[in-house]
Amino acid sequence: MNYTQNERIEQVSNETLVIGIDIGSQIHFARAFDNRGKELTKRVFSFKNDLEGFNSFDQWAEKIKTDNGKNKIMIGCEPTGHYWFAFAKYVTGHKKTLVMVNPFSVKKIKELDDNSPKKTDEKDPKTIAKLVVDGRYSVPYMPEGIYAEIRDLVYSRDRIVKQHNISANRIQRWLAIHFPEYLGIYTRFDSTSGLAVLKKAPLPKDVIALGVEGVRKIWHDSKIRGRGVTEARATTLIEAAHNSVGLDGGAGTRSELYMLLEEHRLWTSQLETVEKVISETVRKVKYVENLLAIKGVGVITIAGFIAEVGDIRRFKSPKQIQKYAGLELVENSSGKHKGKSKISKRGRRKLRRILYQVMIPLLARNKEFREIYDYYITRVKNPLKRRQAMIAVGCKLIRVFYAVLTKGVGYDRTKMKSDIHRCIETTAA
16 A cells, blocks of 8 residues: 555554564574664564564564564565565465565664664664654565466566577577578578578588588578579578688587577577567456557566556656656755756566567557657657657656556547647647
8 A cells, every 4th residue: 555654644643563684594593772862772683584483573573572562563674585474474474564674774874873884684674674663664565376476477488588598699600600690691690491401501611511402402491582692692601601711610519509499499489488478368357458558568568567567556656666666856955056867767677678678669650659759859849859749658658558548448549639639729728
């Protein structure tokens, strides 16, 4: 739930026990305070990241709550990687409130007590608890059901894409060293006809030994058809092998390429599989089919958006999602000086990346979004730079996604362009 600052402060009442926890990979450290920031324990409590440790923490917290006449426990921590997931599940199941503080805020205010930037496991829990007392926290969102499934699938795809790119770069490096002319013949190194030859004849001398007929036989046996398997292409490949300046090699060099090609084939297969599952899963979300009607927006983009946002109905307005993505405008101004506005870049980095990456196909294929983009960069008053315009269009896309997924409305091209018309009419007036 998204609380205002005042609502967050009101959550920490006189009956609330506030516990700050410094999350670690194996050991967690905790300190307890009341709603005024007064510490209720004399020593830092440490416990292990397992069931026995969690149970000992629960007993410790309940005893402090009872001894001090409290009836509610609020636990604050930093989102330290993935180490807090198991602890969050435990405390939520034991009817305790878990909130998150911004690590940037912890870093900024840790000097208030001792005027020292020192960071220790004993100091951080106190700093975290003080932020909770001041209402400077957020309630973590743990996706459930279909949203958790989509997030896992998208994160799995991101990992596979990374490994797929690494394997592709390694193959291209091998070719640049041993057969650089190959990269000039084929636009893509992983062309079907090209890979078929490399699997049989990786080195230039191997290609020469095959000859034109040998190359064509490989294509014929592999049942490859198309413009790229003509006699002229085979002749070009043989000539390139004759004139190659690549380094020679033997069995070890060939073996290296075979292993690289096999690795690349594996990652390609896994990528195809996970994308198929993503396509099937994301369609189970209500009103997603309406989003697919937008030209330039594909299943992977929608899945990435849902993976980062989760259930979009938890947001009260698209502006909250814009802030969540770190796309809100901020400026540094003082007195007569007014600084330039820029995006905050606070929040979900992956969500910003998704919105930026979709701009290329969106602006190329979608007439309405392209008109909005062209308007932003050509308007007479305060024209935007190209990247600024892309961010503005990205925010417009957030509003469209929000309206479609929360209200179930279809994509309206006319309404998309109505904002431009109003701006033009205002300028003309």
